[in-house]
Amino acid sequence: PALTLTVNGVEHALDVPAGRFLAEVLRYDLGLTGTKIGCNEAECGACTVIVDGRSVDSCIFPAFKAQGAEVLTIEGVAATWAAHQSPVSNLQSQENGDWRLETEELHPLQEAFVHYGATQCGFCTPGFIMQSKTLLDANDNPGDDEIKHCLKDTYCRCTGYTSIVGAVKAAAEKMRTGHLPEPELPGVVEPLAQIGKPLPRPDAVAKVTGTAMYTDDYLxxxxxxxxxxxxxxxxxxxxxxxxxxxxxxxxxxxxxxxxxxxxxxxxxxxxxxxxxxxxxxxxxxxxxxxxxxxxxxxxxxxxxxxxxxxxxxxxxxxxxxxxxxxxxxxxxxxxxxxxxxxxxxxxxxxxxxxxxxxxxxxxxx
Structure with missing residues (x-):
């Protein structure tokens, strides 16, 4: 059957088998592997995308429910903030010397996740950013409890969540004021060249933009x-x-x-x-x-x-x-x-x- 939908501003017409889920269409038909399939039963939140302004678990969301819909994935988030300046040319990949997104502008959520250390292994990061975006689109000044409630069904085993909540709050401030606040760090008795400073991971930009590749992302x-x-x-x-x-x-x-x-x-x-x-x-x-x-x-x-x-x-x-x-x-x-x-x-x-x-x-x- 024919499925027509718009993904990240681009219209697609696909021949999709009945019973296929949206995550499968995004990943395997369109090659948008930033949307991760973790639990595959709508428990972990890694597969979160936005359909017509609403966050959904795409691993159980029937593809044909997105017929004629506007779908936003992690790959398209930066473009929604294109009018604002957030160059990432100072963050160079240590693996291949090219982020592939070296001059692209990041959404405040993506920028904050980089600088607050809110992405570590990175597998869950797209889901957190997509879910957080639905919150900040409706409320650009949420409190801690509102952020935690929004993210209660999205799971991370690396960060302990503190850096994620901090990143969402920082992104909200950037959206309101144009300024991303510096992370609050514990004091260091004798500051060193690197220790005690918020250094971004070399692969952070790839992880917050959905271009980092994991085993199931290779075709x-x-x-x-x-x-x-x-x-x-x-x-x-x-x-x-x-x-x-x-x-x-x-x-x-x-x-x-x-x-x-x-x-x-x-x-x-x-x-x-x-x-x-x-x-x-x-x-x-x-x-x-x-x-x-x-x-x-x-x-x-x-x-x-x-x-x-x-x-x-x-x-x-x-x-x-x-x-x-x-x-x-x-x-x-x-x-x-x-x-x-x-x-x-x-x-x-x-x-x-x-x-x-x-x-x-x-x-x-």
Whole structure:
């Protein structure tokens, strides 16, 4: 079916399959990869765009609801502030020597996110800027509580949010006065050349304008797409996997399971106790544990094939908290570990314990 919409001031007419979501159209049909897909279920806010002046979670927003609409993505935000001066030529990329946006003017939100350190890994940054823009378009002098309420459904694991709230307030001041205030920094006893100064990240401009590239942002000719089949149960043994119907679909190249891994099955940071796929001697240990990977010509085909894979489970008792995990009769999640469900036993002793207990108002055992 034909979809006509205007994105960042440019009209597009596309032939889009029914059931496609706006984020997919923006990313995979138009190449606007600044809109990120994080959770893919409207929980994290990374996919936020503005449709006819209203912020939406584009990962669940049907593309055809945007029929005839004006859509603004992170790539188009700077142009909405084009009449104001905010050159970024002093921020040079350390990776390729060219921001690709060296002389482009930034929106106050983008400028503030750069100078306030409000973008770190940067994956969530487009969502925060888009959501904040809807607030500042309606209210250019919001308080902390209004900013926090606006951003309550947009998540960041890097910043702790303080720098983000500060950046939004600073952007609001820039919109009102034309001046971006300097970040408030803790005092430094002996100031050094760099330490204690608000230095922008070398990649900050790319992250606030949506041009920073992450793994899922790369597209190649004849590229194959993967989709993961995940466990429906918190604890279950995989008895069998029947992928014959999925493999029969034209365009499906393979379905990979644990049996297809020729080397080490497990990986991990603290311990090598995380199998790449559940199966065989390793049961599924949480809802979402990977079981199989479909590789197909398109993303849609890979996900369609997932629905055809049949998994036979032996559902096992779940372990849902540390207390029950330590009980003698608790199901053992890692049978190959000598200490069962215990990863490590750490004792911390500091000061005079007896004196501490004697001086305590309450003792809880």
């Amino acid at each position: 190649f000719a004849e590229m194959l797409h993967g989709a993961t089949l995940r466990s429906e149960h918190p604890h279950a043994r995989i008895l069998s996997i029947d992928a014959s119907a999925a493999l029969a679909l034209p365009g499906v190249h393979c379905v990979l399971t644990q049996a297809d891994i020729p080397g080490e099955l497990r990986h991990g940071l603290v311990e090598y106790d995380w199998p790449a796929f559940a199966g065989g001697q390793f049961p599924a240990r949480y809802v979402g544990d990977p079981i199989a990977l479909v590789v197909a010509d398109t993303n849609e085909l890979a996900h369609d094939a997932l629905k055809l894979i049949k998994v036979e489970y032996e559902v096992l008792p779940a372990v849902t908290d540390p207390v029950s995990a330590r009980r003698p009769d608790a199901p053992v999640l890692h049978p190959d570990r000598p200490d069962g469900n215990l990863l490590k036993h750490i004792k911390v002793r500091h000061g005079d314990l007896e004196a501490g207990f004697a001086a305590a108002d309450v003792i809880v055992e």
